[in-house]
Amino acid sequence: MLTWDDLTARPRPVADATLAYGPDAMHCVDLWLPAGDGPFPVVLMVHGGCWQTSIADRRLMDWVAGDLRAAGHAVWNIDYRGVDRAGGGYPGTFLDAAAAADLLRIEAPSYKLDLSRLIAVGHSAGGHLALWLAGRHRLPHTSPLYRSQPLPIDPVVVLGGLPDLAATAASPDNGCGTAVVEKLVGVDRPAPYADTSIPPLLPLGVRQDLVNGREDRIIPYRFATDYRALAQAAGDPVALHTIPHTGHVELVTPGTAAWTHARTLIDRALAP
Template identity: 35%
Template sequence: MPADPRAVLTRPAPAPQLTVTYGDHPDQVADLRWPAGSGPARPLVVVLHGGFWRVEYDRRHTDPLAAALAADGYPVAQLEYRRTGQPGGGWPGTFTDVLSGVAALPVLAAEALPGRVGAVAPILVGHSAGGHLALYVAATAAATVGGVLALAPVADLAEAYRRDLDSGAVAALLGGGPIEVPDRYAATDPRLLVPTRTRTVVLHGSEDLQVPVEMSREFVAEATAAGSDISLLELPGCEHFGLIDPESTAWPQVLDSLRSLHVDH
């Protein structure tokens, strides 16, 4: 693992082959990456980036992750969406964007890459705030999602608000706290949307300083008790960014978890 775990955020990676649009806004786009090799068609993997939903962070920091998934034989789409700090970001634009993008991308990817994209719902791979968005889409539009790999997700918005993660990130996303805007939390907080019927694997490092692992432990325990098809893999010694770093010791477990969410046909 690199000395600076954040190095993956700016590490160069191969450019995507194509950018497609799913809406009229400049951020309603996704980058497509072709799968390496000539294996069977696989489900599209839609990558939802983190950054606490803020405009300062975009999909570029997931380039190494997305390139590595494509190198492993997956068709990949890196979904962009409007974020807080820009017009239309936050409630409700961020949420409508990811719902629209996830629904549209399988067709867009199949048109761009005939024969290599499985005719099934995509697998969502979301990191941090992107993990929250993946869980949200699966809970509210289950038919559009074939599985979720949530990497250090913000799985409990009310608790993230109480902990003041990233200095008010949840309040910026939803326009207030659970007392001020309870209906928005009820509609978007994964902890309040269980059970879900989408197969979900949660990975979280024990040394995560950005999103405490306790949040995933409590969320998965509650989701399991409610009847969700969900499991948690806690990675000892892993911090927040190792989960999206193909050069980290955590990466083989990320790949194994993704493979567990589908079967090649």
């Protein structure tokens, strides 16, 4: 199994631009633009790190973002405040992700980004947020997170994600722990999972591809199988792609079987 040091020891590619969507240092997006005149298909990318800024930020996705740029895709790699940062947790982490996604619609014409060919890709905790962004149209109107006419996102590729926050909070064997979920959803309010976890929002009405390493020690494999069953029962088109002999790091490491499979899904979704 690869380690994070195996990934971060590689030469780090550099984004083409960084755009701000708010005043905090984490309120930013890295834009990766391929060569050519466009218009470019777009990957809206969401990093993981157990929803904690101290564990990871958007730079963890630099290597796969560079790989996608070389393949001709623009990448909108968002950052957000984790639960361990002032203003993070509920509702800040979710509002940050939403604002970063909404900025894409504003800036797309300036950078010749083709939003008719848009896919969201999220890793680990970012897989949860990518699905949540695609499901914003399903949020209860009474939620502080609700906004009318959010950016439409379809499909979503989830790399070792945690879609079901209630299940995550009840699973001490998950690599993020359980206390972080309480900070993320705000357990001191009524129905804290209703507007934060994915199962209460089903059906999302979007294509979902789950890519999971069979030997992932951070995200229990049952998270994928259990969520697929829930989503399919609700009527969503969900496919689970199991990569053998694969852990968590391989999912965002170019050249691995896991990332090669994910790239194939992305390329196929964004093809003209």
